[in-house]
Amino acid sequence: MALALVVLAACWMLAARAARAAGTVRVGLQASGTFAWVLHAIERDGLDRAHGVQVEVTTLASKQAAKIALQAGEVDLVVDDVIGVNLLRRQGVPVQAVYPYSLAEGSLVVPAESPIRSLADLKGKRIGVASLNDKSWLILRAAAVDRFGFDPQEEAEALAAAPPLMQELLDRGELDAAMPYWHFVARLTATGRYRAVVSVDELLRTLDLPPEMPILVLVAREALVETEPEAVSGFVAAMRDAWDRLAQDPTLWEEIVDQGLYRLPDRSLLPAVQEAWQTSVPSEWSEATVADLSRMVGRLVAVAGAEVVGVERVDPGVFTTSLGVAR
Structure with missing residues (x-):
């Protein structure tokens, strides 16, 4: 058999x-x-x-x-x-x-009038991410630890959400920043109501890695x-x-x-x-x-x-x- x-x-x-x-x-x-x-x-x-x-x-x-x-x-x-x-x-x-x-693409996005200007400003903030193991989010965490000595996963509040929900929560003031997929970043910043704080390729440079990864x-x-x-x-x-x-x-x-x-x-x-x-x-x-x-x-x-x-x-x-x- x-x-x-x-x-x-x-x-x-x-x-x-x-x-x-x-x-x-x-x-x-x-x-x-x-x-x-x-x-x-x-x-x-x-x-x-x-x-x-x-x-x-x-x-x-x-x-x-x-x-x-x-x-x-x-x-x-x-x-x-x-x-x-x-x-x-x-x-x-x-x-x-x-x-x-x-390539690893995308950016940390905030409302145009937000006081957030760099990773250092993320302490205590509410951040929307695609998932907690999203590679762009992990790269941002590594860069924040390397450059500013803190992990946003520990010293900020990360919320996993789909990009449309991220935008809704940003508009309602229930998120301070968001890191959606690259094409949603393009859509948000093109409206003029949002701006990019730092891009993934800039984060990679912070880690002494090639930006085109x-x-x-x-x-x-x-x-x-x-x-x-x-x-x-x-x-x-x-x-x-x-x-x-x-x-x-x-x-x-x-x-x-x-x-x-x-x-x-x-x-x-x-x-x-x-x-x-x-x-x-x-x-x-x-x-x-x-x-x-x-x-x-x-x-x-x-x-x-x-x-x-x-x-x-x-x-x-x-x-x-x-x-x-x-x-």
Whole structure:
């Protein structure tokens, strides 16, 4: 019986692999997120076929669903953060980070008339954050400890909230500052009612780290990296072309909003989102980048602890830089 189950499992795995034609990259897309913008540009302009690959997209409900799909071999590639790919490997999912997707971006935002001018002014204040383990928040905590000798997690009040709620609480005076995702920062500051106190790249400089630090990466199954590296490289090339189209073609952004890939209550804010997006595009992927990522995670763990960050350290073997050099 046990032998029969082993044979059946082997046959299933072979069938699953056979279902993916050579040159096909099965991409897992979480229901929300900027990856949908890139995939829309690739599909609209046939950028995958221009680089000898065919992209097949599966929409996934959550990060956990992406993990399950990767583990089952149902998708080949997803976007995750640099901590997430380490966790996947430790949980036995055979994946590698193959290319940067997005830099660490965003800013600490306050109402335009706020007296808050620097991190030093955050003591005793109420701060809205995406989550208590959000990487931008952890970077801010590390910078505050390094430069001003206090941890805002301990000497201020951090409230996890969705960006629309952050804005509502700022307007009602129930938050003093907020650190939403980068595109919401662009929307808030473009109204003129809010201003940025400090950006994530400035915080990274405070920690003696490069400001252009990738926080999101393309995560691919090792089987595809090893057997069809040209397919992964082809997808990366298509993605880079999509970045160029998004930088140059305003009609793409109109389509993104029209098709519900990004909800924007005021379309006049779209140029601000587009401009902010361009600053998130990575420009380097090398062994030096991987070393800097390891140093960054070490700084975050020193402040917040491994339990909050998610890992004690970055495993350099999780990353491969063999599939090309960034732009």
